Amino acid sequence: MASVNESFLRPQLLDRKERLERALATTPGETELTDLLASVDAALARIDDGSYGLCRTCHDPIEADRLLADPLLEFCLDHLTVAQQRALQEDLERAARIQRGLLPDANLVVPGWEVSYRYLPAGPVSGDYCDLVRPEGDVDRLYFMFGDVSGKGVAAAILMSQLRAIFRGLLGTERAVERLVGDANRLFRETALSPYFATLVCGHAAPAGDIELCNAGHCPPLLLGGGGARTVDPTGFPLGVFYAASYRSTRLTLRPGESLVLYTDGLTEANDHAGVEYGVERLVGVLLGARDRAPRDLAAACLADLTTFLAGAPRTDDITLMVIRRTV
Ligand SMILES: [Zn+2]
Numbered sequence: 001m002a003s004v005n006e007s008f009l010r011p012q013l014l015d016r017k018e019r020l021e022r023a024l025a026t027t028p029g030e031t032e033l034t035d036l037l038a039s040v041d042a043a044l045a046r047i048d049d050g051s052y053g054l055c056r057t058c059h060d061p062i063e064a065d066r067l068l069a070d071p072l073l074e075f076c077l078d079h080l081t082v083a084q085q086r087a088l089q090e091d092l093e094r095a096a097r098i099q100r101g102l103l104p105d106a107n108l109v110v111p112g113w114e115v116s117y118r119y120l121p122a123g124p125v126s127g128d129y130c131d132l133v134r135p136e137g138d139v140d141r142l143y144f145m146f147g148d149v150s151g152k153g154v155a156a157a158i159l160m161s162q163l164r165a166i167f168r169g170l171l172g173t174e175r176a177v178e179r180l181v182g183d184a185n186r187l188f189r190e191t192a193l194s195p196y197f198a199t200l201v202c203g204h205a206a207p208a209g210d211i212e213l214c215n216a217g218h219c220p221p222l223l224l225g226g227g228g229a230r231t232v233d234p235t236g237f238p239l240g241v242f243y244a245a246s247y248r249s250t251r252l253t254l255r256p257g258e259s260l261v262l263y264t265d266g267l268t269e270a271n272d273h274a275g276v277e278y279g280v281e282r283l284v285g286v287l288l289g290a291r292d293r294a295p296r297d298l299a300a301a302c303l304a305d306l307t308t309f310l311a312g313a314p315r316t317d318d319i320t321l322m323v324i325r326r327t328v
Helices: 002-026 031-049 064-069 082-101 153-170 177-191 280-289 295-310
Strands: 107-110 113-120 128-133 142-149 198-205 210-216 222-225 228-231 250-253 259-263 319-326
Touching (some): 002 031, 113 142, 128 153, 177 198, 222 280, 259 295, 280 295, 295 319
Antiparallel strands (some): 107 113, 113 319, 128 142, 142 198, 222 228, 259 319
């Protein structure tokens, strides 16, 4: 660990030391700068004695990604001080608050449609992406974006907010769903580091009951009608996999009372204590049994059934579920 970082870090730390010393020359006695300079000196000393990058408590290597972000770290995640643990926790809570602020109204009624969704992160933040937009100058059309960034936790949550910004930006000028998804794929591919990718459904719903959607490798949406439930198959690769991927859209017409149901695999792939998967079939069963209920109650019924199924087994993945119902 020490030898890998030495040639890369030593010049950076020396540069930081020099700048701190210059700053201290103009504001002598500045405690924060003095403490920082002491930390930089200590890191240089650890490089010299070969202990750089090793936790001071357990002497195991500190997590490489954390060390890259902050070369002055002295403890692995397992051995943070109480103050550091509290700071990390507060950081996560702030991130969670910001992410909740990025979500649309949980219950939305627009001409022709009633939409409701539930968003359940596995931890403080989620890698699931869920948004509803009525573009300026085109408010008759409701755009829905619903996806899942690979992985979970903070990294996935950052990419989720990136996807949201990409789509909201593109919707300023672009209205065709194939082109929206194609452009978003290229932008996401440019910014997200491999091996991250995102599955996603992007579509728009018009007041007369028409839906046009593009499914980039996401769990097939379910069309819930009087005759039962059918799946709407994917029409392209996940975002961020191939730079030049192209997408085509699917058109559906929903009759009053029919719903389109979107979900992330955290729901259908949830496992009970015995390792049995919740599965699409069980989800469809609940949806058909409760299809006459309002979208928010339908979503609640699905999650209540999942809780029954799990019987206390922990949820390990983010879960999001959205019901888009045609009204009149
Ligand atoms: Zn440790």
